[in-house]
Amino acid sequence: MQFSFAIFDMDGTLVDSMGYWDQTCEEFIHENGVDAPGVIDVLKPLTVQQTVEYLEKELGIHVSVTEMSARMCKIMQAHYEQDVEIKPGVTDFLQALRARGVKMCVASSSPQYLVETCLAKLSLKEYFEFFLSAEEVGKGKTEPDIYYEAARRLHAAPSDTMVFEDAMAAGLTAQKAGFPVTAVWDTSGIAEWEAFHPLADYAILNWKEAEEILL
Numbered sequence: 164m165q166f167s168f169a170i171f172d173m174d175g176t177l178v179d180s181m182g183y184w185d186q187t188c189e190e191f192i193h194e195n196g197v198d199a200p201g202v203i204d205v206l207k208p209l210t211v212q213q214t215v216e217y218l219e220k221e222l223g224i225h226v227s228v229t230e231m232s233a234r235m236c237k238i239m240q241a242h243y244e245q246d247v248e249i250k251p252g253v254t255d256f257l258q259a260l261r262a263r264g265v266k267m268c269v270a271s272s273s274p275q276y277l278v279e280t281c282l283a284k285l286s287l288k289e290y291f292e293f294f295l296s297a298e299e300v301g302k303g304k305t306e307p308d309i310y311y312e313a314a315r316r317l318h319a320a321p322s323d324t325m326v327f328e329d330a331m332a333a334g335l336t337a338q339k340a341g342f343p344v345t346a347v348w349d350t351s352g353i354a355e356w357e358a359f360h361p362l363a364d365y366a367i368l369n370w371k372e373a374e375e376i377l378l
Contacts, residue, residue: 182351
């Protein structure tokens with residue numbers, strides 16, 4: 164498919180970080196005496212504010228946004244600085260898109276400073292026009308606002324903007340908003356992959372496949 168613009172999710176899509184996020188969330192939930200299988204998949208597309216609201220309403224865990232954000236983000240910042248690695252083939256794919264004149268950005272559920280920390284450490288910042296956090300938009304990826312705002316800043320039409328997502332809820336949100344979507348396989352999304360990839364416009368198991376299918 165020919166497209167002139169691209170919106171990339173970061174965690175689980177460009178970088179192999181979802182395992183660290185999942186571990187951090189699970190530890191926090193278990194520390195509060197709650198066993199909630201499958202809750203991590205629900206939390207993936209949410210902002211910190213929405214996560215806190217979900218934990219309180221659905222699981223009875225009472226915690227302030229400030230407390231949870233500070234605690235989890237401190238742990239994740241250390242992981243981004245020391246442990247998180249880029250997914251194989253990402254740099255080659257981004258270079259190929261840039262050579263074709265495709266304008267790109269990152270739209271992430273993670274806080275802005277963590278996005279910049281991660282992409283700077285992995286030398287990926289140069290490929291993107293800007294980085295957009297769901298917290299800046301005020302809504303998580305269960306709503307299309309972040310994709311519309313990213314397209315607005317790119318001066319792009321949704322139909323000409325490919326969205327790359329590893330989470331089904333986020334990918335289907337973008338698709339319903341008029342964006343073509345490429346589902347990206349990640350180990351954290353094994354449970355939903357069989358449901359997600361047939362619904363997406365394209366699906367890749369790795370970034371080498373992205374070059375073969377999309378370029």
